[in-house]
Amino acid sequence: MLSMSLINHKNTVQQITFRLMRELNMTKVFGNPGSTELNFLNNFPEDFEYVLALQESSAVAMADGYAQASGNAAFVNLHSAVGVGHALGNIFTAYRNHTPLVITAGQQSRSILPFAPYLGADHAADFPKPYVKWSIEPARPEDVPLAIAQAYHISMQHPRGPTFVSIPSDDWDKTTQMPNYSKVIEGTTPTEDAINQLLQALENSQNLAVVVGSDVDRQGAFNTAVKLAERLQAHVWEAPYSSRASFPENHPQFAGFLPALPEQLSKKLADYDVILVVGAPVFTLHIAGEVDIFDSEVEIYQITDDPKYAAFSSATTTLFGSINHSLNAVLDKLASLSNSQSDSFAIPIRPATLKITGSTPIPVEYAIDLLAHARPSDSVIVEEAPSHRSVIQRFLPITRPNSFFTMSSGGLGYALPASVGVALATDKRVICVIGDGSSMYSFQAVWTAAQLNLPVTFIVLNNLGYGAMHSFGKIMNSQSVPGLDLPNIDFVQLANSMGCDAARIKEHEKLPEAINKAINTSGCYLLEIIVDTKAGAI
Structure with missing residues (x-):
């Protein structure tokens, strides 16, 4: 229980909020700043870390990866209604992922809200619905810290998920006191x-x-x-x-x-x-x-x-x-019952893993098999390569808890920034296995990884297009579908421009050495592998 002196001590809404965030272990803030957030970010505490994403959707996915890997809700700060709009795809993914997030967004000053101001959001709390567990714009500035505390506990209750708090920009300078918020003890069982x-x-x-x-x-x-x-x-x-x-x-x-x-x-x-x-x-x-x-x-x-x-x-x-x-x-x-299946149980018959040999163009099976044998045993896989998921499942077995992450929503643009968030929450090498099409939804997250010198290896499986769509086209008997090919994207130049070392491999005989270098580098590294464009199936 907080002492009465702390409860009654008044400071600004911003100061009380930072104190609250320390108590809740949310001292990393994922975001992309704008004018309506400046009062929150003013004189940012030295014991906090601001993780800068270059786009709001990436900020949410970074926070998602961090929250899942750390087990605690992550704090996201978005820029007004436009920032929420940019971020909605990965807010939807966080909702489907059962990821605890406290998402905040700046709102225009209360005094000019009645006059349809620039950047003002009508019904701001309704914007991310229904893909948040709870959403509010507090009625008074004094209620902002309590709303954030409530958002935290709602996000952490199972089934976990994102919550949203819209905060007018002039609320931060008002005075309030530390909320005497409730604590929640989890753990339920069926009757x-x-x-x-x-x-x-x-x-x-x-x-x-x-x-x-x-x-x-x-x-x-x-x-x-x-x-x-x-x-x-x-x-x-x-x-x-x-x-x-x-x-x-x-x-x-x-x-x-x-x-x-x-x-x-x-x-x-x-x-x-x-x-x-x-x-x-x-x-x-x-x-x-x-x-x-x-x-x-x-x-x-x-x-x-x-x-x-x-x-x-x-x-x-x-x-x-x-x-x-x-x-x-x-x-x-x-423990007190007999096992009625002990005499009838049989090990399932699973297809044998074939020995894969190299050829050019590079079979994706060969690339994944090499990666599986070369990666550190305690590394973490973050995946978004829908064209090659069946191959990854077959040749890259996951054997430990908390060591594999992907999106459950089906929406692209998650894994690359999520791998940045996972890396911030663990001391292990993070390997992001991603398709060329998927990576272009949030490639700017490579910049954050480079700026923070994070141990992330980005493996881009480049089949020059949306391979999953080609496969679905066959399943659904669709023909002459436009927009499925992605030629002439140079991922090495893109990565280098953001401060990340990178290499491209087309020949199978160079691949083993390239993979070893990619996963044993000290910071972040991108390896683009040109794989057989005929490969890929759902």
């Missing part, structure tokens, strides 16, 4: 009756599958999920388009990655009699079709703390609770 119902289904199952999603790793349940799968002797699948790796992909019980295509997903799960989905929707799909498994005899159970995951599911029994607490509660119950 005992719900757990018993699930346990009965698990005990009676003769062929059980566990599907793990992003919230398993996000909520620190990676190792708990391994214990549960081993105790149940279940096959484990990664949920479609999961943005985190939530199970060791080299574990003998790991069966693979579920597709987001209805018929293929149903086919992979059709032989199971019980499916337990943990920390993921049931199920994320990319194209329309019949999901036959919903009309079958297969029993589907779900553990989640996201009410939308429950509401949007079909043919599913949902248990509500924080992921790690819920899995531990199930494990505690299982």
Whole structure:
């Protein structure tokens, strides 16, 4: 409990806000400054760090990567309604990623708001909705620190996500006092009756599958999920388009990655009699079709703390609770039960990893295989190469918690700046594997990495276009689609212009040495790999 002297001591809104941010461990501010933010940034504290992004969408993605890697909400400061507009794509991604962010934006001075001023935002708090958990423009300047405290705690409550506070520029100089904000203790589990119902289904199952999603790793349940799968002797699948790796992909019980295509997903799960989905929707799909498994005899159970995951599911029994607490509660119950599957369990048959040899043009399989063997074992992968995701999943297995990040929204422009945020939160080498098309959405984040001398390696897989769109064109029988080719982009010159060393490789025989240099440099480095343009599939 704060002492009464601290609660009643009045300072400016800005001073109280900085004190509050220290208490909440939000001393990094991600942003791109504008006139309506100058009063907030005036005499910026020496113990704070301002992480400058060259575009607001990049600022949000940097904060997203930092928040996910650190486990605490990150603070973002955007410039007025226009800055929020620029940032909306990655605000949507943060919402889908369950990333805790406190996003603030400058608003014009209160005294001139009634007169439609330049940069003034009508209904500013409504602008980022519905892709924030909570949004407000405080009624009084004195309420700004409390609103930020409330935004922090709402963002950190599961399911986590971004919150938004619009702040008129003249509020910062007014006086207020430290808010006596509440503290929140997290940790919920399903009811005992719900757990018993699930346990009965698990005990009676003769062929059980566990599907793990992003919230398993996000909520620190990676190792708990391994214990549960081993105790149940279940096959484990990664949920479609999961943005985190939530199970060791080299574990003998790991069966693979579920597709987001209805018929293929149903086919992979059709032989199971019980499916337990943990920390993921049931199920994320990319194209329309019949999901036959919903009309079958297969029993589907779900553990989640996201009410939308429950509401949007079909043919599913949902248990509500924080992921790690819920899995531990199930494990505690299982300790006293016999394992009915021990005699029938079989290791899933997975395709063997082929030995890849080099050729020119460079096969993307060869490039990813070299990267997998050369990278430091504790490095962190941030990925946004949709054309090559299946290859990355096959040849670059993720085996540790908190070591893989991508976007769950499908919106491009996330991974490159997110890798900067991840690097700020960890002392490990961060490797951003990204396509040429994806990188152009937020390439300016390379400048931030260079300015801060961060240990980030950018691997640009250049297939000279939007390879994922070519693949979808085949699936959807689309022909003569314009705008899919991206010739004549020189990523080396772009990186050099932003202060980042870079190289381009076209010949396979030069690739091993180039990859070793890229991941063993002291600061940031960009390696552009010209890969076979015929490669790439969804």
